[in-house]
Amino acid sequence: MKRILAPVALSLATALVAVPAGYALAQQAAPSDLNQVNAYIRAVTTLTADFSQTDRNGQVLTGKLTLKQPGKIRFQYEKGVPLLIVGDGKALTLIDYEVRQVQRWPIGNSPLAALIDPTKDLSKFGTVVPTGDPTVLSVQAKDPKRPEFGTITMIFKRKPASPAGLELYGWVALDAQNNRTAVRLSNQQYGVPVADSAFRWTDPRPRGRPNG
Template structure:
């Protein structure tokens, strides 16, 4: 399996999520975009009709995984296109919620409340927002897999690697979102285990996130999907002075 994983601060969302170039700080017309996104749920996912083949059997396993695993936490490693590596703890709860807590000195938090994905940069006191459905992670964070809607295809044993299933997804109508490939380890009777995903952006840059020590179907605290806005902290600090 091809591997490439997380980032320099300015590359984080551009590579990790392959965020559209139209994304910007939460100001002006951006508020209208975010408001509209908050009124919509993640796109419904419906199973495509395919023949009974090993690939279809693999797709059914992916569907079963999505139905079976509602939440998870794991340690992760991420490498950016520039080769920089970062590590931390990942939390995920479908539909739409995800949080990347970085354990190194990266002053970044990435968190989604189910509708909006936030990049919180504490160093420059800035928050950048995108609708979850406008990022490749919408495939991973949905409740099932819609092959037609996401232009998805399943690959069994990619590169000849045994017991690995890959789900490739791209939207030809929205190439700016980028392409995501999600890798599962097939544990046969025990089902699938999510192990990594690879994002290729519209500029051809690649980012890979790999998961370790994964625990599934945990009761995760609601506070994980919130954050303290560093812009408000900055104002309060200036007020104290």
């Protein structure tokens, strides 16, 4: 297994937790659009989807995303990739089973929290970005005072049959070094049964034990 996979997965984790809430907006947001995104987040109890992650070099990893409100998310990579990313509502954890390493980041003040915490108000830390396509809604999160946190842009498609008329299509993250990571979702399914055990993981470090 080429160790390039771990940095690629790390870029996904960084994309998820890079930008804290509470920053100043770069432009006036559209309240109706942000309210619709808030309504979507509050309407989604569970979500499963396939994801495709592409880094700046064009390397692609695929896998399965599982979300359960409030606060739980899992990125299960394709077969043969010994990596796992799990969010338990408090921290986002990257587990590398090949080298037996675990890395954790707080997620309470990140854009990811906006997606997995129905109590968050996106209007306080989101900016609507014009797309030129009335069927696409794009929301950007960034802190101009802390460029090291980079930028993340969440992309929604307007879809009447989906919760609140929106469907999460994916997101694009750009870090301070201009490393771009894009995540695209497909085969979204809402309201499917998801057990809490889906968000547990086994610690690969010595004397490891199940976590979650």
